[in-house]
Amino acid sequence: MTLLTREQMAQRIARELEDGFYVNLGIGIPTLVANYIPENISIVLQSENGLLGIGPFPIDGQEDADLINAGKQTITTIPEASFFSNADSFAMIRGGHIDLTVLGALEVDQEGNLANWMIPGKMVKGMGGAMDLVAGTKRVIVCMQHKNKAGESKILKKCSLPLTGVKCVNKIVTDMAVLEFTKEGLKLLEKAPGITVEEIKNSTEADLIIEGEIPDMIF
């Protein structure tokens, strides 16, 4: 069973981008999505600390302490960029103007609930902007390993950790599969090449809708 690499997951998520989308990418694997934007489409990346129009990372020596993304990484801007305050940035997010956000997760459940910020008993670092992003963005894609380090499913019948948002996830892209929340429930859409539907079922606690032939992911 060959799981997808982080890069492959990012590459698969990039196929969810549509021309003209305004997108907020979370820290970690989601940030890598920017490396795989299809050449024929144009998207604009938002950074919740107050920038629309993130460019590539700077060339060494040209980094600017006044120009960072929400992960505190040095960045650059694209020509159509604009700067604004955090209040204006979250007005944009909360107001439903961002087309898509991609976030990591600790757990997702079959109701579309998301837990990605807090493990009781461990030091709480804070939710940052995650709760606002899942409450406000038009489309939420979760990107994570299918199972945790102990080999247990991260896609559950019911989240056990404190939630980040309720019924907020639209799609899950893992190292094993692509799943979508539909009116009927959580539906298996695609599998990673070389992974069987049986392996996905065995790795998933949540109830899955599996209809017909499940195609391999295309990157």
Next chain:
Amino acid sequence: MTLLTREQMAQRIARELEDGFYVNLGIGIPTLVANYIPENISIVLQSENGLLGIGPFPIDGQEDADLINAGKQTITTIPEASFFSNADSFAMIRGGHIDLTVLGALEVDQEGNLANWMIPGKMVKGMGGAMDLVAGTKRVIVCMQHKNKAGESKILKKCSLPLTGVKCVNKIVTDMAVLEFTKEGLKLLEKAPGITVEEIKNSTEADLIIEGEIPDMIF
């Protein structure tokens, strides 16, 4: 009995200005206050349509359709001016950042209630920004004729017209007197030169606190 002119009322109100004040002047007599700002103090005038730092009216031929005050008059700006949206402007007003506003009135009562926007039965033009100004500004001065055209007091025991704000007026400057709202009630502070305390009492329906010698206004 010689009532004050509009200019004299504006002149008297100008003495309420303190160095460093940010001030919003209403339409009509209040606008004239700007002509009498004492030379030794510096104040900044706000216009609720989105400007801090109103300058004098323009020279004929230099008026700019994109630069008006809340009364839709053409204006200019002072060097320290800044422009902003109406939302930002009323955040400034509602948030208590304006030190003083001067407004006209139809009626004021002894509770400090103000009515200045609506006469039932007549066409309602709207309250504009008046309700926000009296709810948010640190200090509200009402400037009006003491009596209406029918010779009836405009300073009442209780306003009869629909209110603009409740317990919001700090001071009244009329063509007969200066009155202040204190914890004890409405207090007569000054009288117009040549007007007697008796004449003011006879022209005022509200209960007045009159203590000691009432001085003439100084301009």
Next chain:
Amino acid sequence: MNKIIKSALESIKDIKDGDTLMLGGFGLCGIPENLIFALREKGIKNLTCISNNAGVNDFGIGLLLQQKQVKKMISSYVGENDLFERMVLSGELEIELVPQGTLAERIRAGGAGIGGFYTPTGVGTIIADGKETKIIDGREYILELPLKADFSLIKGYIGDTSGNLVYRKTARNFNPMMATAGRITIAEVEEIVEIGILNPEEVITPGIYVKRLIKGEHYQKRIEQKTVRKV
């Protein structure tokens, strides 16, 4: 992303009878002149218009009133327009008056995903009638709800092809909030430039809010109260 539309008429092609519109401007300052002319030309009816004022008899929203295209106005002050007055008195036109700061904040809330907010403005007045009130930290407030529109029609000064906008002087007024609160926002500007020309620090309306952009023509920019000083 190129958001330029060739003509005002084309940019409003999907606005239909009964829609709710926001129209930028304060008095006749900063109003979308070309888009209003297009609305008149197209003759769309039964509109609900959210705009601080209602224009004057023969300009701005007054042009739509003349042709009885407006069912309801949501405004803070409509005193400059006596056609308006006659239509309200005759029952042809409905008016909802909102304090100006509350109007601006309700539009902002509509664009910012805020479900409602408590304001001290209007407490104890008829504006509070029928509204929830709450004492917070010893002060009474009124609950006000957000405003949204099917279309926002706004006027900027310079726009770039991606929809970034800057405004000019007090012509900014209601335009930036309205840009955020329309399901579809259509902006007209005096000049369109390529991306990269506007300074990212100075953009007031980020392009994300503007779906369509047109270059306005023949601006009249009427002055309501020409006031000058003696030299």
Next chain:
Amino acid sequence: MNKIIKSALESIKDIKDGDTLMLGGFGLCGIPENLIFALREKGIKNLTCISNNAGVNDFGIGLLLQQKQVKKMISSYVGENDLFERMVLSGELEIELVPQGTLAERIRAGGAGIGGFYTPTGVGTIIADGKETKIIDGREYILELPLKADFSLIKGYIGDTSGNLVYRKTARNFNPMMATAGRITIAEVEEIVEIGILNPEEVITPGIYVKRLIKGEHYQKRIEQKTVRKV
């Protein structure tokens, strides 16, 4: 109006033990470095600090934590600071975590005279615990209350003598809202200019919000995550 104060220490002279402060910045970007040094030098204690982050161990608000000057933090993310972690676990430091957008909006509300607002952020999570909720237009919202401070300490890029401020790139972040929500706002800037130099269209914080202005010195502007691309 000239608002310039000679030194950072003089500008904070009336901040006292137990005060609530807002401190601008996102991570170490756009933080009031000089004012934080002055707070440390003066040794004011029992502070409640409202700031999106808590600095790192040896810079920013971390400097105040080191000296145990902070009683409570109100922040959205404090994960960059392990001194912080130890102090919370030992009970020396209290923390109130607020979603970032709610934090920004609560500060804006504090400055804008809004008594409270309904937000969808955090519905169904522990953030909603103990808070009023309301269904508006079919959606559930949480009531959030405004934040204010005795003093706001912010960092601008260029300021004029009347207190007008502009910011630089993403160093703007929380500074503009905090400028509006402090009873007294003290701004440090990299450069002070005469009035009339800043373009009135580009001023982000109008001078009305700034009571005191200092020219900051020796900016370190530390970078937390230097990230570069391969050429």
